[in-house]
Amino acid sequence: MTTRFKFILSILTIFFFTNSFHAVASQPENNSDPEKDKVLLYVLKNILTRGHFVEKDLNDDFSEIVYNSFIEGLDPSKRYFTQEDLKEFSQYKYEIDNQLLENDVTFYNLVYGRFLEKIKNAKSYYGELLKAPFQYDKEETVDMDFEKVPFAKNNNELIDYWRKQLKLNVLSRIQEQESLQKEKLKKDPKFVVKKFATIEKEAREEVLKNMDDLYLRIEELEHEDWFSTFLNSVVGAFDPHTSYMAPRMKERFDQDMSGKLEGIGARLLKKGIYTEVLELVSGGPAWKQGELEAGDIILEVAQGNEEALDIVGMRLDDAIKFIKGKKGTEVRLTVKKKIDASTKIISIIRDVVELEETFVKSTIVEKNGKKYGLIDLPRFYISFDDKNYRDSAKDMEQEIERLKDEGVDGLLIDLRNNGGGSLKTAIEISGLFIDQGPVVQVKYRGEKPMIKNDTDPKTQWEGAVVVLVNELSASASEIFAAAMQDYKRAVIVGGNQTYGKGTVQSVLPINNFFPNYKSDLGAIKMTIQKFYRINGGSTQIEGVYPDIAMPSRYSYMKFGERDMTGALAWDKVAQANYTKSDSYTNFSDVVYNSKERILKNERFQLIQEYAKWLKENQENSSYSLNYHHFVKDSEIKEKEGERFKSIFKFDSQLSFTSPKHELPLLEKDSTLTEKRTIWHKNLSKDLYVAEALNVLSELKLKSKNELVKH
Structure with missing residues (x-):
């Protein structure tokens, strides 16, 4: 096709x-x-x-x-x-x-x-x-x-x-x-x-x-x-993140997705009449298969070789019934891709999905004779019902300690596609890399901003840090990245800018305001707060501009908060009182060197051209209805696309391995072994990870005396 x-x-x-x-x-x-x-x-x-x-x-x-x-x-x-x-x-x-x-x-x-x-x-x-x-x-x-x-x-x-x-x-x-x-x-x-x-x-x-x-x-x-x-x-006339949820929609919103499931490993939501992929479960069948992505819209579902069923306009609960299924069975999804609006049939073999894989995980890579730790943080998770249950801050602290025991010289924190989550854990994770101090400012309507501080004087990691983001890094991810940038504690590497969602929503059951009504009235998801960086600027619309921007396929797409109709405007408040850690002796040189490498890299240049080509296709909305012209136009477009096929066929020649604490688990769990093997293979072929590691390997820390003087 x-x-x-x-x-x-x-x-x-x-x-x-x-x-x-x-x-x-x-x-x-x-x-x-x-x-x-x-x-x-x-x-x-x-x-x-x-x-x-x-x-x-x-x-x-x-x-x-x-x-x-x-x-x-x-x-x-x-x-x-x-x-x-x-x-x-x-x-x-x-x-x-x-x-x-x-x-x-x-x-x-x-x-x-x-x-x-x-x-x-x-x-x-x-x-x-x-x-x-x-x-x-x-x-x-x-x-x-x-x-x-x-x-x-x-x-x-x-x-x-x-x-x-x-x-x-x-x-x-x-x-x-x-x-x-x-x-x-x-x-x-x-x-x-x-x-x-x-x-x-x-x-x-x-x-x-x-x-x-x-x-x-x-x-x-x-x-x-x-x-x-x-x-x-x-x-929705108030802002694009405010919406009404009918009772059945509210039930789906509240569904607890923890535990083991048999299916494709994707969280779905109803967007208008469409079933949209909200996120993929790391390590799940769809994640392993590699073609389905967050933002894709599922149009049709077929069981194995059976005839496809249109699910557009279908209730989400009914659509999920067709998409889920027993381990080992095949489902063929016809999806509309978010990136270029093309349709594609994706075959996935269903399996048992363990949501454990959505938690923090780490790996170790050697480069130029030194070891570095890469920590993947899919989201800022927390359990509000059980304070003793694991959350992203506790897990991140534990993961850092384990990597310290391995003797790593620097940390690369991967926040790509992390849509956010708990503000509390974002603050606590920021605190692992700085002394106590302000992390973010939060403001209600008509009130002065409240400064949210890291109150723990302990610094869990004092070494070099690089944070990898992309256009889908949003909300709490932007809070963490912004704090690391404002403190000059880490080099932020990624796309042109992060998503730009600087607002907070609360889900309110409407019956709380009309308690004696005879039936369920549903709920409203309403924007109640705005986030601000400690430097005073909002993350709304602007997001976080990386210190080092790398071309991506999203570079020219209408993407993020800035392209949403009715999105709240960017503004700023007074700067919080904080002192930059300014941890590196060669920060500017490292940033400059990376930008020069990216500028001269032929693969990055081709990605830039690919992004422009995708944008042109997005804007080309006129089609010939003459059959011969139609076929000719299609052939031309297909030929143009051929030159970009080699873009992501990259091999860094880097070898990623699991940390020691995970080895006993891998011996017992073949599924986990397979998940890590696939992850490590993907990392070795990841052009963005390779450059982020180049940056990390060049960073030189100031001595403790220099830091004290600063």
């Missing part, structure tokens, strides 16, 4: 499923509860206006945000509403705030009522359009950038939108099948190639079946699923 085809098909899949999800309202009279809807509006607006970090008035500006968000939420691909509909809706564009104050859902009822009418017409549209072949020699294009595409002027133009989308979907499937046939013919000269007419008919039938299956499935969804769309348009 070509890159071009994967990219197009993923867009088409999103188009159809996104626009059809909210047809769940086709039977609102059976399960709707107008009283509950109004109670939710009343409670949510009061919680938000009083407790959210940002004090926001319910005014005309707020009304406009909710208006646009709700319409986009129902019809993001502009395939249902027309400009005539919008003209009618616009009478409420600046009235929603007033309606909310009165717990009035008139705007909601009008828009959704119209949406239901449009949904009823959809089946006749696609059914009629897919009856006969399209004109594949016609010179026409379709633009998939729905932010630029205007709403259709009228119903005739709307149907033409559908025609172009369906034609592109069919065209993409034809191209895929012809490519597969060419590959089979190369392997088997006797392979019988199907005629174009046969492939074309099968492609239309496949698209029709997928559409019919979708419209059958959406009938299973309930009132709370689509009313949540409106509620999230309201609460």
Whole structure:
């Protein structure tokens, strides 16, 4: 399957499923509860206006945000509403705030009522359009950038939108099948190639079946699923991390994922109508397989060689049932990749998943005759229910002590893809590398920032430290990296900047505010605080800029907090009173040397070009609907991608080994041995780890006398 085809098909899949999800309202009279809807509006607006970090008035500006968000939420691909509909809706564009104050859902009822009418017409549209072949020699294009595409002027133009989308979907499937046939013919000269007419008919039938299956499935969804769309348009107007969770969503949020599971080893969440990979369990089947990544969206699930099942629009609990399974069985996931929006089929053999592998782990590597320790910290974990249970700070302290016993000369702390976690452990881990003092500042709305200190005078590690981050290092990871940078205790190495999430959310059960209500009202996840570095700057939007930036495939992508609509702004507070440890005699020289190596490294140069190429593909939203031009464009794109295949075929020739304390465990546990073998192999092929170790090996510590004088 070509890159071009994967990219197009993923867009088409999103188009159809996104626009059809909210047809769940086709039977609102059976399960709707107008009283509950109004109670939710009343409670949510009061919680938000009083407790959210940002004090926001319910005014005309707020009304406009909710208006646009709700319409986009129902019809993001502009395939249902027309400009005539919008003209009618616009009478409420600046009235929603007033309606909310009165717990009035008139705007909601009008828009959704119209949406239901449009949904009823959809089946006749696609059914009629897919009856006969399209004109594949016609010179026409379709633009998939729905932010630029205007709403259709009228119903005739709307149907033409559908025609172009369906034609592109069919065209993409034809191209895929012809490519597969060419590959089979190369392997088997006797392979019988199907005629174009046969492939074309099968492609239309496949698209029709997928559409019919979708419209059958959406009938299973309930009132709370689509009313949540409106509620999230309201609460999301405060900031992108504030959201309403219906009762079933809250249950999934609260699920305890500890213990042993049989499955693929991925934590999933529902994002709109999609099942998204939140994170991979380190050492799990998906992690070992290596193709599935955080942020990927799972579109279809197939059991072994059985037919794939579309799961877009499906409840998360139901989707998980299909993805999970017995050890040794195969599941094939069709996913939309976060990095380039391509679609890819990933085969994973299910296994027992031990969440122990999400904890801190370390390895030892020799370089230039010296030993260095690499500590992987996947997240800042803690148990709030059991204070005696292990947490990331306790584990990190223990791991450092073990590495000290091994005689390592420096530590590389890997925080890549660490999305954060406990503030408490982030502060305590920072304290392992500094004397007592401030680590981070936390601020509530309208209050002065509170300085959070490391109060333990003990310094667990006084040696050289390098912290490795990337664009997915967020929240608590940014607190730790920022503290190490502000104290000049470590060299921060990574991408252009970290994620930039400098806000704190709290999950509040709504029944706590309305305790006598007859049913579960769900919960609100609300932004209540902001983080600030000890130098006064917020980590919001800006994140942490590494001392040494390395090109990555994310370099030019829309990525992180800065690219989220409605994200809170960067600001600053007064600097805390702290003294830099300034541990190194050659900090500037080491940074300069690394930057020079990166600049001259051909592989890093190629990664830079690859990142630009990915960005160009992301922005190229126009596709030819002429078959010959379509095929030619796909072939060109595939050829362009060939030059980047060698980027990550790197071998540092470094050998990573488990620390001594782990050797008895490895003798008893073949699974753990396999996990460590795979991890060590990946590290030896990791270009970013190799350069971080170059930096670590060059750092020279100041003597104790020099530190005292400083």
